[in-house]
Amino acid sequence: MGKAKVKSGPLARRPDNSAFKQQRLPAWSPMLTANTVLPFFYFMALICMLLGVWLLLTVQSTQEMKLDYTEAGSCNLCYIKRQNASNAAQSCTCSVMFSIQKAFKGDVFFYYGLKNFHQNLRRYMDSRDDGQMVGRKRNLKNPSSYCQPFDKDQTGVPIAPCGAVANSIFNDSFTLSYHQPGSYRVRIPLLRRGITWYTDENVKFRNPKTENLTLAEVFKDTARPLYWQKPVYELDPDDPTNNGFINEDLIIWMREAAFPNFKKLYGVLNRADEVFAKGLPAGNYTIDINYNFPVQYFRGRKEVVLTTLTWFGGQNHFLPVAYLVTSSLILLLAVVLTVIWWKFGKAGKNMQE
């Protein structure tokens, strides 16, 4: 291989004698034979088994309570009331009682859940303006056409936040109270802040630049979404920093669920209170609901979910079971393969040939 490349004469067209060009690069040639695969299979089966058992134990340690309140208790009346759209402006409160047999230890998470609500319809999903939500001034007054027909109100004033998603925000609110044995009801404190993705709260959702203006002034010349009772800058009367596009309930709602049955985080038990320092004790509870969200049109259901979490998340048996099934499947296959290998491999030498 002359490096100097004295290429002249009859050898001028001689191809380079490099390993790549001659297709002779050194290479590793693995093969999937029983010999190589079997140890791996046994190993995988073992690992999956261990993981599965561990996950199963972890999942078993969590607790979960679901309560469908659509028509439960006194909510029945509200349910009927909400069937008529003309009553939309009237408020309706109801309460549902439930009991917890075994104490929820540690952090308790409070979710609301919806069934049969398709947040994943294409037109619905697209019906939002992320540009507006991220605080771009231009989009505030000029919502994206994707928001139609929820981009402007009848008088042509731009809606903020625009689109079907924001418009249909879940607007039931809950008050949870605990019947302390031999005593009065204790209101359960819920942390309603810090329940969104950090990046959503701080980057993806921004109010338009205020420049010493109040939020109300910033949102001047915009209309509130059609189905809303309050404008966006008054969503949380208690906490002025939780208003506008950075309202956490709004942000959570705006993260559209993948499937029609979903739940969304409402709050986390505040364990500062002495009673709840260890979580939720066993006993009777009442949940007072400000019942606004109509679901009967689409045959939906509403529920609240209380759950404790581990590092692994909530009570999801799928993963441990899947690991265990996979493990046993691999083990079974490995055994079958071993038999084949034993029978034919040894006798016929087919395996090693």
Added chain:
Amino acid sequence: MLFYLITRRQAFHVKSPNPDESLSVIDTRDVIVGLRGRSGGERRKECVGEENWVDSRTIYIGHKEPPPGTEAFIQQRFPDNRIVSSKYTFWNFIPKNMFEQFRRVANFYFLIIFLVQLIIDTPTSPITSGLPLFFVITVTAIKQVGDVVFVKENETFPCDLILLSTSRDEGVCYVTTASLDGESSHKTYFAVQDTKAYNTEQEVDSIHATIECEQPQPDLYKFVGRINIYMDNEPVARPLGSENLLLRGATLKNTEYIYAVAIYTGMETKMALNYQSKTQKRSAVEKSMNAYLVVYLFILISKAFVNTVLKYVWQADPNRDEPWYNDRTESERQRHIVIRAFTDFLAFMVLFNYIIPVSMYVTVEMQKFLGSYFIMWDDEMFDEELGERAVVNTSDLNEELGQVEYVFTDKTGTLTENNMEFIECCVDGHVYVPHVILNGQEHEELFFRALCLCHTVQVKEEETVDGIKQGIHQGKSTSFYISSSPDEVALVEGMKRLGFTYLRLKDSHMEILNREDEIERFELLEVLTFDSVRRRMSVIVRSSSGQLYLFCKGADSSIFPRVISGKVEQVKARVEHNAVEGLRTLCVAYRLLSPEQYQEVCHLLSGAKLALQDRDKRLAEAYDIIEKDLILLGAYRCGGQVGGGTRLQEKAADTIESLHKAGMKVWVLTGDKMETAAATCYASKLFHRNTQILELTTKRTEEQSLHDVLFDLSRTVLRQHGGMTRDTFSGLSGDCTDYGLIIDGATLSAVMRPPQEDSNSGNYKEIFLEICRNCSAVLCCRMAPLQKAQIVKLIKASKEHPITLAIGDGANDVSMILEAHVGVGIMGKEGRQAVRNSDYAIPKFKHLKKMLLVHGHYYYIRISELVQYFFYKNVCFIFPQFLYQFFCGFSQQPLYDTAYLTLYNISFTSLPILLYSLIEQHINMDILKKDPSLYRDIAKNSLLRWPIFIYWTILGVYDAIVMFFGAYFLFDNTTFTSNGQMFGNWTFGTLVFTVLVFTVTFKLALDTHYWTWINHFVIWGSLIFFVVFSLLWGGIIWPFLNYQRMYYVFMQMLSSGPAWLSIILLITAGLLPDVLKKVIWRALWPTTTERIQNADKLYKGHLSEFTPLASLQSKAGSQRRGSGGQRNVPNPRRSEPFSKKTMFTRWQRTPDYCTFTPLLRFADGARNSRQGYAHGGQTSV
């Protein structure tokens, strides 16, 4: 390097020459003179031929209008001289490639999808899929033809030109066409007789003429036209032929300058036409691909249809149709239901359109184009003697090289060497060999002069050329004889040794130095050029004494019928004697012409030559009339350089044997006599000693009727083969009878004749094909070139539609090279026509072995995996999206983000498969060469059969289901973060997509058997790229985008433990069945390929040092035990049982054999076989 970038100097580049200027210099290097001028004269009235003028064009030299009174001056518009001779250039690769794709089955589809995206509201953006579809056609200025061009020595002609005059007195110029057809010899071109005197600018300016010529044709060697020169108002018509036409791309040599007129420019030049007009050959793989495409199109349409129907069923419930949270706009409400349904259907089509991979076509194209470099780069296919390497003219057929079933080969120059030397001559029955004193007979002198004159050899002085060169005076001066035929050079050389030296052609006079060292001059009047139909050539010369001679030489069969006197018998006897020895013998005859006869001849010839239509046919007729009443002079023969035998090409026998073992049928097609050809066939191992030869020749059909002979033969053949079991047949085992068929041209045409009315004659073609199918080797002798193509066509059209390959080196092989599926040219000594028309060109016949057995095999394996994998990965990709529709109310919500949809095929999963399809080697190439029977493992498109395709598709659907539902159950209304936060649909899609990308990449990794560092780099690199891209894509609020749906989605997903666990689990579950299938199949029903891989592993890569032995086979059957059960498993896909036994059955006996003994045995065997090769290597006849 991606593109065939051929740039040419833009010679003509003028917008519009000022009409007042008589002279405008246009280019700095090629001085082009545009001439305009005076008029005058009258156009001649009568035409030589009554042609159809539609197919010709008229060119006005210097744009001068024809003289008044003739037909109107019609300014025709011709293309400008810009040429895009490349398939791809840098800027047009993507659009042009796209355009290429659109011509295929898919073209309509892609266009529709794009248009749909433009028109309706669809789930995906039209920009992402539509952007590459556009390309701009630049309309360039149109330039007139007719400019007079001035070209200096060593310059390249800018367009196709008619030579007007040259700096040489004779009006000739020398040209090398090396860049056009690779022939570097200098060719002589002639100026038009009447204009050759005009060799200054002013003089040329005064020429007033028009040229009529045919419309542009791609044939480089054909040109028909005529020039009408108006001299003193007297029009003169002169014929123009290819000898007047200077081609673009050719270079002027040995001539100071020329003036010529442009007739074809730009894309109309013959060179440009040649790049375009290559007929598209389609490979079997491509056909399979198109069939799969149709299946997928069907799947796509049914998916879209089912979803549309389901959508409306689902929406029948009014609450679902338009829930309060998802109000429609007013215009949507007013739309008619049918229109809405149709729009929905189209939207689904768009959503699922990725299932038909646009990128597959691009990748296949790139694979073919880049992959073909490995053929060119192959050092083993470089020939030091010629200094040539393999050339790939069409990369479309790479994989077809792995599918060849029939090989049609030419004999002379392909199987045998074509180094010709004059051996002996025979005048009136007396035999002469070089360096013998002659005894001055009457015919003798004439005979030698005839040989000295009747040829087209040129004398080349100095300058080395790598064509055929023989020094006239070795050592002294460097003059060479050059000819496109080595025979002629050998002949003139031989004459020199007999004392007659051909000196040169000067001023139409041929000069001969005779034995008395006197120069004799003969005026060359006409050359009746050689063609392979006539198989003879003639010259008409006038001797210094004024005698007119016609000398004719040609094949014996073409001369004898035209001879009226001479010692025919003696010469004939000698010719036949020679033929047995395998030598090429030519006969020489002459005819004396009286001046009247000569006048008649001239008239005939000029009439034919001036014709614009059917010139060839007219010329052939004229030649036929002229070459008659000959007097036989004698015969001479040329042969290979060594001894007296025809030498086989290096390793020709070995190659043929390998092709046989690889299951290919080899046919030798030759124009030679049967005896000569048969001898070569034995020498080249085409026929073995125990081959039973079946003859289907005129000799036999004279005795029996063709009908009887055919039935006889077919009975013989079928009896034998019917009694054989599949297992004992292997085509190479010694004990079963091999058949070889010999057929000659005359019988062949009788067989090919369409069946007669009376039905008892039957269809001979079928019977003939039946016989051929059962013969391992066929020899066709006495074939005309067209018959060669006919044979190829016959086999191609037979009911199995086998893949054919034709290989040859001469112009007479071009027809079959073009006809066969794969045409291979040998860079022989008979010009470059075969090479130019071939799909692949190799220096020597022996290189065919590596080309087919190694490259062909690899390409086939690679591309079939490429095709299957592409469909697989797109099923995996799109099927989850289909499943998702069932959960999102059939609203066409995409599962994946737009960026993922667009980039999945372009960047996340494309490079690993492209690399695989470029460098995968399932078996070491040395083993492939050593064991040709491996070629059978992939025969009949075996890796692209329907069962395999269905397996891949099912695997894809399975993976898709695992991925989708795995993620679905994980998401099922539960939290899977430790802080209680929930994930949305984009996280779901991203999770599925991540599993998807990893699964399909790992699947490819599992299939890869040849892991070089590049594979590691690309496979792991593309996964890393996916992760990095996802991090980046979700890491920024993109300023110009209105949606930020992916913001931090990927990172949030990765922060969740269960997401990781499920990704790992789903990948494992997705790959498990394939791994299992591979292991079990390999253990129970291994293909030959897998067996060899196993064995190679066992011997740590040294297996290639051992040659597999055919002799092992007979033992193998008895040694086999414990495998009977497995063999009964019906498994049509796996290789045929016989191929299993080729080598490794040996190890089946006891485990002990695995360790040491076989090594010895193999070593033993290798030695034996090498002896075998040596023995049969280069036998000469």
